[in-house]
Amino acid sequence: MAKVVTLEELKKHTSKDSLYVLLHEKVYDVTKFIDEHPGGDEVILAEAGTDATEAFEDVGHSDEARALLPDMLIGTFDKSSGDIKMYKGLKQPAGTSTTVHAAVEQGSNMMYFAPLALLGAYFAWRYYSGSA
Numbered sequence: 001m002a003k004v005v006t007l008e009e010l011k012k013h014t015s016k017d018s019l020y021v022l023l024h025e026k027v028y029d030v031t032k033f034i035d036e037h038p039g040g041d042e043v044i045l046a047e048a049g050t051d052a053t054e055a056f057e058d059v060g061h062s063d064e065a066r067a068l069l070p071d072m073l074i075g076t077f078d079k080s081s082g083d084i085k086m087y088k089g090l091k092q093p094a095g096t097s098t099t100v101h102a103a104v105e106q107g108s109n110m111m112y113f114a115p116l117a118l119l120g121a122y123f124a125w126r127y128y129s130g131s132a
């Protein structure tokens, strides 16, 4: 029977000596595979202890790549064992991302506006002090 892996256990296997990867709520032991990974070891190590699903899917791994997974399967991830929302790579609930996006966009508008306002103030000051 497949094992249930907790967040705590996942976080214990984050080095090349023992490395677990979390993909689609399943946990894989990639320790033996890491040196053979065509994408290199660093990209997988960067996802250690977190949810690698989005990184894995963004690459568009082939069916051959996916066929390697069952051999490395340890078990399913216990979602109740940690705050899944803290996970990098997991989709935000609908709405949140647009709110965040808008806030970031507003922030960057301010970044343009602030120097322009200062420049305007400087020229206004020059104009008025020059004519006095």
Ligand code: HEM
Residues within 6 Å of the ligand: 021, 028, 030, 037, 038, 039, 040, 043, 044, 047, 052, 055, 056, 059, 060, 061, 062, 063, 064, 065, 066, 068, 069
């Ligand atoms: C543990 C599960 C993984 C397996 C079995 C796996 C397997 C493979 C395989 C077989 C390839 C060759 C291309 C293909 O067939 O799609 C590949 C490429 C690649 N993988 Fe993974 N991979 C895994 C996880 C990851 C993760 C978590 C990342 C993180 C970003 C990643 C990043 C890449 C990249 C960037 C390439 C492209 C390399 C290139 O074309 O230069 N892989 N992977």
